[in-house]
Amino acid sequence: MELPMTKRFVAILCAVFLFATSNILAQDWIRTGTGLGVEKIRLAAPDFKLVTSDPQTQSLASTFNTTLWNDLQFAGIFDMVSKSFYPLSIPGAPQDVHLGDWSVPPPNANMLAFGNVGVQGGSINVQGWLYDAKNTQSPQVLGKQYSEEASNANARVIAHRFADEIIFRLGGGIAGIAETKIYYVSNRSGSKEIWQMDYDGANPKQLTHTGSIALSPHVSPDGSRVAFSGVTKEGWQIQMYSLELERLVAFPHFGGDNYSPAWSSDGQSLAFSSSRSGNTEIYSVGAAGGTPRRLTESKAPDVSPTWNPKTSAQIAWVSGRTGLPQIYTMASDGTNIVRVTDQGYAVSPSWSPNGQFLAFAWVRHYGPGEPGASDIYVMDIASKQWVQLTHDGGRNDFPSWSPDGRHIVFQSSRGGHVQIYSMLADGSEVRPLTAGGENTQPNWSFK
Amino acid sequence: MSATLVSSIPLPSPPVETQNVLANESKGLAQSQPKETPKEEPKAIAIPERETKHKGQRESRQKKPPPKEVAKLEENKIPFGQGGPVSGPYGSFTAGSTKGGLSFTGGTGDFGSRFGWYVDGVRRKVSENWLKYEIDPRIDAARRVYIYFEVTRSGQPVNIRVEQSSGIPSLDQSAMRALQRIDTFGPLPPEYAGNYVAVEFWFDYRR
Numbered sequence: 243m244e245l246p247m248t249k250r251f252v253a254i255l256c257a258v259f260l261f262a263t264s265n266i267l268a269q270d271w272i273r274t275g276t277g278l279g280v281e282k283i284r285l286a287a288p289d290f291k292l293v294t295s296d297p298q299t300q301s302l303a304s305t306f307n308t309t310l311w312n313d314l315q316f317a318g319i320f321d322m323v324s325k326s327f328y329p330l331s332i333p334g335a336p337q338d339v340h341l342g343d344w345s346v347p348p349p350n351a352n353m354l355a356f357g358n359v360g361v362q363g364g365s366i367n368v369q370g371w372l373y374d375a376k377n378t379q380s381p382q383v384l385g386k387q388y389s390e391e392a393s394n395a396n397a398r399v400i401a402h403r404f405a406d407e408i409i410f411r412l413g414g415g416i417a418g419i420a421e422t423k424i425y426y427v428s429n430r431s432g433s434k435e436i437w438q439m440d441y442d443g444a445n446p447k448q449l450t451h452t453g454s455i456a457l458s459p460h461v462s463p464d465g466s467r468v469a470f471s472g473v474t475k476e477g478w479q480i481q482m483y484s485l486e487l488e489r490l491v492a493f494p495h496f497g498g499d500n501y502s503p504a505w506s507s508d509g510q511s512l513a514f515s516s517s518r519s520g521n522t523e524i525y526s527v528g529a530a531g532g533t534p535r536r537l538t539e540s541k542a543p544d545v546s547p548t549w550n551p552k553t554s555a556q557i558a559w560v561s562g563r564t565g566l567p568q569i570y571t572m573a574s575d576g577t578n579i580v581r582v583t584d585q586g587y588a589v590s591p592s593w594s595p596n597g598q599f600l601a602f603a604w605v606r607h608y609g610p611g612e613p614g615a616s617d618i619y620v621m622d623i624a625s626k627q628w629v630q631l632t633h634d635g636g637r638n639d640f641p642s643w644s645p646d647g648r649h650i651v652f653q654s655s656r657g658g659h660v661q662i663y664s665m666l667a668d669g670s671e672v673r674p675l676t677a678g679g680e681n682t683q684p685n686w687s688f689k
Numbered sequence: 690m691s692a693t694l695v696s697s698i699p700l701p702s703p704p705v706e707t708q709n710v711l712a713n714e715s716k717g718l719a720q721s722q723p724k725e726t727p728k729e730e731p732k733a734i735a736i737p738e739r740e741t742k743h744k745g746q747r748e749s750r751q752k753k754p755p756p757k758e759v760a761k762l763e764e765n766k767i768p769f770g771q772g773g774p775v776s777g778p779y780g781s782f783t784a785g786s787t788k789g790g791l792s793f794t795g796g797t798g799d800f801g802s803r804f805g806w807y808v809d810g811v812r813r814k815v816s817e818n819w820l821k822y823e824i825d826p827r828i829d830a831a832r833r834v835y836i837y838f839e840v841t842r843s844g845q846p847v848n849i850r851v852e853q854s855s856g857i858p859s860l861d862q863s864a865m866r867a868l869q870r871i872d873t874f875g876p877l878p879p880e881y882a883g884n885y886v887a888v889e890f891w892f893d894y895r896r
Contacts, residue, residue, distance in 0.1 A: 281813075353806070380803045383878075412806060414814040415844045415875025596870075625822050 282321040283412055286344055286351035286375070287314055289325075290368065291334025294360040298392055302366055303359040305397040312442060313405030313420045314355070316673070318648040318666045319413050323351050334358040336371060336382070345375040352376060353383070355408060366392040370404045372411065384411055398444070409646075416646045423687045424642075424651055425449075425459040425468055426662055430679030436470050436483060441644070441664070441686070443675030449483055450490070456481070458502045462509055462529070463688040467491070469503035469512060480514055494531040504547050505529070506554040506574070507688065513537070513547035513557055513574075524559050526574065537576035543567075546590055549574070551688075552597030558582070560589050569602055571623070582621065586614065592650075594643045594667075598622060601631075601641040601650055601667075618652050620667065631669035642686045643667075651675070651684040800886055804878045811840070811874050815890055818870045823863035824894065831855045831894045834864050839885045844873040852889065864892045 289307045292299050315322045327348040333339040333356045344351045357370035372384035384407055390396035399421075406418030419441050428437045431448055436459045439446040449468065450456050456472040468483045478499035484491045498517035505512055506526075513526045516534065522543040525534035538544040542562035550556035550571075558571045569582040569591050582588075582600065587608040592601045600621045605614040616637045621628040632638045635656035642651050644664075651664040660680045665672040675684075801808055834855035838846045849868045851861050868890075877886060 283809075352809075374806050377802070377805050383806050410875060412810060413875075414810050414871075415873040598870075622820075625820075627822070 282319060283353055284323055284351050285314060285320040285353045285355060285408075285412075286323040286328060286349050287311055287355040288328050288332040290356070290370070291332060291358040292360070293334065293358045294362055296361040299359065299361045302361060302392060302394065302397045305394050306359055306366075306368065306401045309398045309401035310355075310405055313402060313418070314408065316442070316649075316664075316666075316671060317405070317409045317413065317418065318671070319409065320353075323349050332356070335369070336373075336385075339373060339381075341373065341375050341378055341381055353408075353412065355404075357404075361392050364392055365389050366397055366400065368400050368404070372408050384408065395445075413646070416648075417689065419644045419646050419649065419686075422645060422689065423461070423465075424662070424664075424675070424684050425461050425687065426676070426681055426684040427457055427459065428676070428679050428681045430681075436468060437681075438468075438485075439675065443662075443673075446676070449485075449488075452481075452490075458683055458685075460503050460505055460685050461485075461687045462505050463507050464509055465687055465689060469493070469505065471501045471503065471514075480512070496525075496534060502546050504549055504557075505688075506549045507551035508554045510554070511574075513549060513559075515543075515545040515547065515559075524557065524576075526557075537572065537574075539576075548591050548593050550593050550597050551595050556593075558591040558593055558600055560591065566608060569600065571600075582623065582626070587616075590640050592642045594620075595645055595647040598624070599643075599647075599667075601643060603639040603641065603652075618650065618669075620650075629669075631665065631667070632672075633669075640683045642684050644686045645689050649686075651686050653682045653684060800881060800883070804881060807874075807878055811888060811890075814871055814874055815867055819867035819892065820863060821894075823859065823866065825857065825859040828857055828860065828894070831857050831860050834861055834892050834894075836864050836868060836890045836892065837887070838868055838890070839887050840874055840877065841885050842877050844875045844877065846871055846874065846888075847885075855892075855894070860892070860894055864890075867892075 287310060290303060292303055311322070314320050329340070329343040329349070331338070331340075335358060339354070339356070341354070343349070344354050352375060354373045354375045355370065356373070357368060360367045366389070368388045370384075370386050370388075371382060373381040374383055375381070386404055386407055388400045388403065390400060402420035405420045409418035409420075410416070422441045423438050424441060425436060425438050427434050428446075428448075429435075433453055434455045434457065435448055435452065436450040436456050437446055437448050450470070450472075452472050454473040456470050459468050459470040461468050466484065466486055468485060470481055470483065471478050472481045474481070474495065476495050478501055479495045480493055480500050480503045482491050482493040483489070496516055496518050498519070500514055500516045500518070503512045503514040510529055511526050512529060513524060515522050516525050518525075518534070519536065521541060522545055523536055523540075524538045524544045524547050525536050527534040537557065538559070538561070540561060540563040544559055544561045547557050547559040550558070555574050556571055557574055558569055560567045561570050564581075566587050567589050568584075569588045570579055571582055572579045583602070583604065585606060587605040588602055590603045593599075594601065600623055602619055602621070603616050604619045605616045607614040615634070616639055617630055617632045618638045618641045619628050619630050631650065632652070632654070636654050638652055638654045638656075640653045643649070644651070648667055649664055650667050651662060653660055654663050657674070660682050661674055662676045662681045662684045663672050663674050832855045833853075834851065835853040836849065837852040838849040841847055846868050849865060851865065854861050877883075
């Protein structure tokens with residue numbers, strides 16, 4: 243059938259228009275599906291190749307390799323391919339790589355991290371690559387080069403950075419935690435003071451020298467200050483340690499005893515428990531001081547506040563208003579109180595960075611004839627479903643989430659003395675971080 | 690309060706064996722078995738062939754050996770041992786009773802083939818954030834729901850919408866929320882020139 247002239251013209255115009263817009267809107271599409279279970283990425287990380295013969299190279303390279311391997315293994319998103327499965331020739335640069343050797347069994351790796359280490363003129367140089375082993379067309383995901391003064395500490399730092407880069411790329415945009423710190427209380431110097439260590443327990447360093455008792459450290463979101471409660475002439479007070487000035491800085495003293503400060507994730511406010519009105523209640527105060535604002539109102543003690551880091555609009559805390567301590571949540575102005583735990587003895591809440599979970603210590607069956615153990619639990623706040631993370635290992639208490647929401651640090655008496663351990667947030671990969679003295683009340687930094 | 694385990698801790702679950710014909714460790718689907726040779730019955734005596742008339746040497750010269758039989762394979766089957774490694778993380782998956790799939794279509798589209806690791810990350814993150822308990826417990830199985838969204842250069846999911854409903858509001862909602870819960874997938878690869886990537890994600894639900 244012949245179209246009339248005008249209609250035909252319109253049709254052609256439409257076709258031209260469609261063609262043009264389809265080019266303008268040409269945009270990449272991904273179609274993808276779920277319900278598949280969460281599988282881990284198989285990552286192969288052969289030792290980095292030595293490229294110089296400097297006598298220092300060997301020891302620095304081995305520090306680097308160990309640190310990198312541990313960081314990746316503890317990231318929680320990788321299934322590290324055992325080194326015994328690796329091909330005999332280990333690549334040190336892209337031109338040495340034969341992806342075919344890595345992408346098939348026995349290594350059967352999805353990803354390959356490799357590179358080289360050299361020491362030249364007193365500086366350590368590292369080149370590292372991350373390759374998608376199953377993508378022969380354009381395998382490179384990441385290529386990085388680092389140069390620092392040659393020292394063991396710097397070899398660790400470079401390994402941490404490279405590990406964090408890999409985790410950031412493959413872990414869905416969540417920054418790695420290899421360069422985060424943990425703040426805790428230790429009595430190894432005689433009195434209970436605030437200490438700091440790397441996330442893997444290395445480089446412990448004493449911060450405060452109060453000579454009395456310092457407890458419950460909580461680092462600010464920007465990592466510049468640590469709030470803690472310490473014994474002063476006016477009883478227990480919130481004190482502030484500046485990590486930049488490396489000394490105590492002024493923070494107002496309030497009446498009564500004041501404990502367990504907690505930063506909101508915007509760094510604007512501190513919540514703490516105080517007996518300034520006679521009974522222990524939760525208060526919040528601006529980060530610079532000011533007048534505390536009372537949030538709770540009950541005859542029973544209200545302690546251990548923790549903010550919802552996702553919103554800074556909610557606080558979870560422990561209250562004894564129904565008898566044994568239980569965990570509650572409320573809005574940050576004290577309204578909308580919801581009881582979270584329903585039985586036993588629940589203390590030390592810590593809110594996960596994505597706002598979804600509460601980690602806490604719980605003796606689920608508490609009382610005479612109820613042999614209960616204090617274990618770490620994680621609860622999904624919306625559904626009140628929970629999962630037990632520690633089992634049969636002494637008293638476990640004071641969980642604290644890592645900033646990536648994949649790890650939890652906690653204290654445990656499983657080894658006799660109270661020490662600090664870290665684990666993945668599903669309870670696996672438990673690692674001791676401290677030894678010597680008693681180390682308690684860990685707090686993981688925000689970044 | 691129920692004492693069920695939380696299934697959605699965003700962390701390792703037991704490794705899922707993929708049944709994917711392309712992405713699993715087996716070398717192929719169609720296992721070519723050695724051809725059976727017909728056994729001769731031991732007591733059978735061959736019937737002597739009738740003697741044919743010789744028509745001279747010419748004819749016998751022209752006789753050709755019968756052409757060798759070539760095994761015919763269906764086009765989509767991979768012979769055993771010839772599958773080789775997978776070239777990208779795409780294909781279809783089945784895990785338990787749940788099905789999912791990845792496919793990639795593109796305008797200029799080489800995103801999927803170049804940045805397979807990113808696509809994989811998106812899939813992993815969405816499935817981590819899909820909380821099945823939000824779905825009406827009376828539902829056993831549902832039609833597939835398609836969700837459309839775009840990933841900006843900084844990795845944020847934007848313009849999230851239901852493209853095709855499953856017909857069950859709570860399932861649609863839970864799928865939407867899975868996306869809304871995600872802050873970022875991580876920045877798009879710096880080598881990628883586009884401003885955003887459009888993603889179509891489908892959710893299959895089986896209890």
